[in-house]
Amino acid sequence: MSEQRRYFHEIPLGEEYESPGRTVTESDLVIFSGLTGDYNVLHTDAEFMKQSIFGERIAHGLLCLAIQSGLFNRAATEYATLGLAGLRWKFKAPVKIGDTIRLKAKVSAKKDLDKADRGLVTIERTIVNQRDEVVQQGETDLIVEKKR
């Protein structure tokens, strides 16, 4: 384990993070369809989507949700995370191939759990695109280890 991992008490409430950008590519969509089996026409049929309100294929909502999880780890010093407990999430606007997304995040709540060796850290998260438009927004609850 790296010494840089931060334990529950070392994570200040209100701390903010901003990630580097990540361009969402056609390859991301194709790999994600293959990985998950989600071949919805929204993500896979370029001709059909030309005639849709989006005008082109859009990224899977959950693909961007997964990508932001990786972006969070590039923005914040690694937590001593034991696992994800839950999330509440809204998909606000489409992400298209070639869009560059970034994560803005903030530690919005911390609470103790029944087990003395861990606590719950709630992170408020907003994904924005290259025009600073909010594309996804939500909260995630992480179970983080306490230092003994």
Place this chain on the structure above:
Amino acid sequence: MSIRGTYFEDIEVDKIRETPAITVTETHVSLYLGLTREPAAAPAAVPAALVLCMSIGLGWRVKEPPLAVLAFVGLDWQIVREVRVGDTVHGRSRILSKRPMRDGGFVVDERSLIDQHGEVVQQGKFTFLVAKRKEVPA
């Protein structure tokens, strides 16, 4: 061309659908970690978000046509227990409610993911905007 699937009008509230299962492999985890650049998990651990992502594809393997989704609106999701490489999960879903809008309608889908022991590993609610039959673009 049109979106094929179950349109808003045809969705049956309270009907339970069970999906086929999928075994979560080391390959799924490797592809997922490369795609998202999440830090490598402990050996045999499966990132919870990967299991959530795979649940959508399970819904595509049932006989009934999938919902004619115009947009994925949001989700509330709880992780109940850890999934390990080699575990086999399937989904169970039930439409809780549907609410017509001018363009399509909102549908709340209650889902759980269940492992090979019959234990719920993740559960929650998905909200979709689903196309009405007449609004499907020609």
